[in-house]
Amino acid sequence: MVRVRFAPSPTGFLHIGGARTALFNWLFARRQRGAFILRIEDTDEVRSTDESLAAIVQGLRWLGLDWDEGPEVGGSSGPYFQMQRLGQYRSFIDQLLAKGQAYPCYCTPEELAAMRQTALLEKRPPKYDGRCRRFSSEDRSARDRAGQSSVVRFAMPTEGVTRFHDLVRGDVEFENALLDDFVLLKTSGVPTYNCAVVLDDHAMQITHVIRGDDHLSNTPRQIQLYCALGWEPPQWAHLSMVLGPDGSRLSKRHGATAVIEFKDVGYLPEALVNYLALLGWSTEDSQQLFRLPELIEKFSLERCGKNPAIFDPQKLLWMNGEYIRQVSKEELAKRALPFLQKAGLVSETGDDATQRLVTQAVALEQEKIKRLDEVPHLTEFFFQEEIAYDPAAVNQVLKAQGAEQVLEDLAQRFEAMTDFSEQAFEQVCRQYAKERGIATGKVFHPLRVAVSGRTQGPSLFGLLALLGKSRVVTRLRRARSLILGVRP
RNA sequence: GGCCCCAUCGUCUAGCGGUUAGGACGGCGGUCUCUCAAGCCGCAAACAGGGGUUCGACUCCCCUUGGGGCCA
Numbered sequence: 269m270v271r272v273r274f275a276p277s278p279t280g281f282l283h284i285g286g287a288r289t290a291l292f293n294w295l296f297a298r299r300q301r302g303a304f305i306l307r308i309e310d311t312d313e314v315r316s317t318d319e320s321l322a323a324i325v326q327g328l329r330w331l332g333l334d335w336d337e338g339p340e341v342g343g344s345s346g347p348y349f350q351m352q353r354l355g356q357y358r359s360f361i362d363q364l365l366a367k368g369q370a371y372p373c374y375c376t377p378e379e380l381a382a383m384r385q386t387a388l389l390e391k392r393p394p395k396y397d398g399r400c401r402r403f404s405s406e407d408r409s410a411r412d413r414a415g416q417s418s419v420v421r422f423a424m425p426t427e428g429v430t431r432f433h434d435l436v437r438g439d440v441e442f443e444n445a446l447l448d449d450f451v452l453l454k455t456s457g458v459p460t461y462n463c464a465v466v467l468d469d470h471a472m473q474i475t476h477v478i479r480g481d482d483h484l485s486n487t488p489r490q491i492q493l494y495c496a497l498g499w500e501p502p503q504w505a506h507l508s509m510v511l512g513p514d515g516s517r518l519s520k521r522h523g524a525t526a527v528i529e530f531k532d533v534g535y536l537p538e539a540l541v542n543y544l545a546l547l548g549w550s551t552e553d554s555q556q557l558f559r560l561p562e563l564i565e566k567f568s569l570e571r572c573g574k575n576p577a578i579f580d581p582q583k584l585l586w587m588n589g590e591y592i593r594q595v596s597k598e599e600l601a602k603r604a605l606p607f608l609q610k611a612g613l614v615s616e617t618g619d620d621a622t623q624r625l626v627t628q629a630v631a632l633e634q635e636k637i638k639r640l641d642e643v644p645h646l647t648e649f650f651f652q653e654e655i656a657y658d659p660a661a662v663n664q665v666l667k668a669q670g671a672e673q674v675l676e677d678l679a680q681r682f683e684a685m686t687d688f689s690e691q692a693f694e695q696v697c698r699q700y701a702k703e704r705g706i707a708t709g710k711v712f713h714p715l716r717v718a719v720s721g722r723t724q725g726p727s728l729f730g731l732l733a734l735l736g737k738s739r740v741v742t743r744l745r746r747a748r749s750l751i752l753g754v755r756p
Numbered sequence: 757g758g759c760c761c762c763a764u765c766g767u768c769u770a771g772c773g774g775u776u777a778g779g780a781c782g783g784c785g786g787u788c789u790c791u792c793a794a795g796c797c798g799c800a801a802a803c804a805g806g807g808g809u810u811c812g813a814c815u816c817c818c819c820u821u822g823g824g825g826c827c828a
Contacts, residue, residue: 384828393758394828437761446759448827485760485826508762508824515823546768546780554770554779573762573769576824580767583781593794636793697790712790724792 270302271475274328274335275465277309278320281526282327284579285480285510285518288544292507293478294333295545295567305472306338308349309465311458327527331537332560337472345472350464357459357467360497361420361452369496370452372418373400374411395448396421420453422463422493430488435476435505436572442488450489462486466493469502478505478569481576505569508548508576518579534607534640535584539591543584547577557590589638597631604630604643611644613651625650628734632726649720650734655743657721662750665723671714672751674706678715679744682737690733697729718747 274290276282282290297304306328310316325339337343347353364370373396375383384394401423403411411418424447431441452463459467469477484506494501512522524530530540538560545563546556549572558566592600605626608614614622629647630637637643649655657666665671681696701711716728719740725731732740 380828388757388828391757395758440760442760446827450827480825481761482825488760506761511824513767517824543768548768550769550779552770554768556768556780575762575769577769578767580781583768586781589794633793635795638793694790708790716791722791726792728790 269475270297270300271305271473272297272302272478273305273307273469273472273474274333275307275309275468275479276324277312277315278317278324279312279315280320280323281528282324283518283525284527284544285525286324287327287331287333287527287540288510288547289478289480289507290328290333291331291541291544292549292567292569292572294335295564296476296478296569297336298564299567302475303336304333305343305345305474306335306348307468307472308339309461310349310351311461311464313351313456313458323526323528330531331527331541350468351458353464353468353471354458356471357453357464360467361459361463364422364452364496365420367496369423370420371401371403371423371449372408372412373421373449373451374416374418375400393446395446396450398449401449417455419451419455421449422452422489422496424449424489424492430491432487432491432501432504434484434487435503435569436508437484437506437574440484440487442485444488444492447488447492452493462489463493466490466497470494470497470499474502476503476505476569478507481506481508505572507572508574510547511576511578513578513580515578522579523581532641534604534642535588536591536595536603536640539588540584542591543587547579548573557587585638592637592640593635597627597634600630600634600637601627604637604640607640607643608647608651611648613644613648625734632730632734636726646725649722649725655721657717657747657750658723661717661721661723665713665717666747666751668710668714670706670710672748674700674711674714675718675744675748675751677704678711679741679748682741682744685737688733688737690727690729693732694729714747715744719743 272293274286274293276286276290294304296302308321310321321339328335335341337345338348361370365372375396380396383397387394400418400421425444428444429441430444430447431439434440450462451460453459487504487506491501510518512518514522518525524533527540531537541560542558542563545558545567549567551566551571555566595603601623605614605618608626609616609618614626618626629650630643633643633646637646666675678697678700681700682693685692685696697711697715698708700706701708712728713723716725716731717723719735720731735743
């Protein structure tokens with residue numbers, strides 16, 4: 269059975285790049301009917317925080333990327349935190365030590381720094397020279413007895429090449445002589461990334477390692493470790509990086525990069541998932557919009573691209589608009605409600621009448637909404653008693669010739685109405701324009717500004733119907749006094 | 757600095773020796789229309805450069821250039 273994992277370090281939020289990696293793992297697992305495992309690589313004790321862990325979990329949950337094993341859900345290959353797995357590592361290290369495939373290194377940070385300096389001066393690659401590898405066991409016990417602290421280094425093969433087949437990159441090879449004896453275990457007794465990742469992936473029976481391109485050069489080291497332990501390495505798939513608009517690695521200075529920030533400004537998770545899926549993966553017909561089941565069905569590592577992808581907020585925004593237009597008005601209202609509450613337009617408790625108003629209001633603006641955080645501004649005149657009039661609209665539209673008369677006439681006609689449907693309002697307005705021989709625009713535009721305070725908004729008659737007779741008439745009268753310059 | 761990876765419109769990409777180099781976002785123009793959107797129609801826009809291989813290269817190989825990553 270296919271088993272994949274997403275293994276973030278809890279040292280920050282779940283960012284776009286990480287989310288893309290998690291998504292591809294998840295899609296692959298779901299497509300193969302395998303298991304998606306979440307493992308927390310918290311061996312960086314100073315930078316790991318509980319807040320980051322919570323943020324990552326929250327981000328994944330929001331995106332809908334559920335895991336079959338890991339924090340909060342458990343599983344038979346736990347624990348899923350590396351710091352809780354420390355005890356499981358020692359025996360493998362001892363095994364390597366006994367076979368001479370690893371050795372203690374007593375070099376101090378100062379010696380290492382000096383070594384690096386010399387190498388650089390001599391224009392050699394700054395790689396560990398393996399001096400401690402040659403010590404005899406007597407040397408080592410003497411040093412241990414003297415209380416010298418040590419790390420454990422892996423004894424890399426000094427010749428040959430490490431080849432592997434990468435599911436997205438094809439065949440890749442590295443010369444072993446160029447790879448140095450990397451540290452397996454730090455003086456603190458905590459394993460390094462390259463060590464823990466191999467031990468854990470093996471223990472958790474990971475079949476496919478799908479991760480960022482930035483780990484490609486770590487792969488030969490890990491493969492050698494698998495071999496030294498007599499284990500079969502997993503299959504590899506290295507995804508290209510996600511870059512910012514300037515072509516450098518996506519980071520905070522490019523704007524929003526934490527997944528949760530996208531939630532906060534009103535992106536739908538399904539839109540972000542769809543967009544992320546297209547960042548480095550595509551179908552032969554370049555299809556853009558996928559429902560989740562379709563994405564799972566069509567996803568394959570073979571169709572992942574090799575080139576880095578620049579994150580394009582504009583395309584995401586377009587896609588979000590597409591998704592917003594696809595959901596039902598009830599669903600849209602449900603999702604927009606927190607934004608209206610946050611803006612103070614709708615109370616936190618919310619009765620049924622408010623609920624209905626919200627539903628109708630968002631429905632009128634649905635085709636226009638690209639992000640949920642636009643909803644308060646787009647619909648505020650439905651929730652306010654005192655609306656704000658855009659000064660430019662007042663000057664250009666309300667104060668135009670004849671507008672004041674139109675508003676007064678319409679107020680009267682509206683008051684006489686008994687049916688307050690969209691159609692009824694439209695009929696009355698058109699009838700009025702016809703009778704007076706006025707262009708419809710001369711009627712519609714002042715009317716819109718009078719009831720909403722602005723020149724742009726939803727369909728005029730839908731707007732009137734939802735506002736209701738009394739509010740419409742009140743606003744027409746207030747707009748008139750605004751034109752005449754008197755207090756109502 | 758060494759090693760590795762990558763290279764098609766501004767961006768995401770299709771293409772897997774013979775295509776008018778296709779789609780999507782964005783841009784521009786038109787259309788529809790009570791405004792704004794949405795929709796529809798159309799336009800501009802790319803094979804980084806140089807060598808090979810081949811009857812024929814976007815496609816295969818090499819070099820250069822550019823970008824990215826890893827090791828410190």
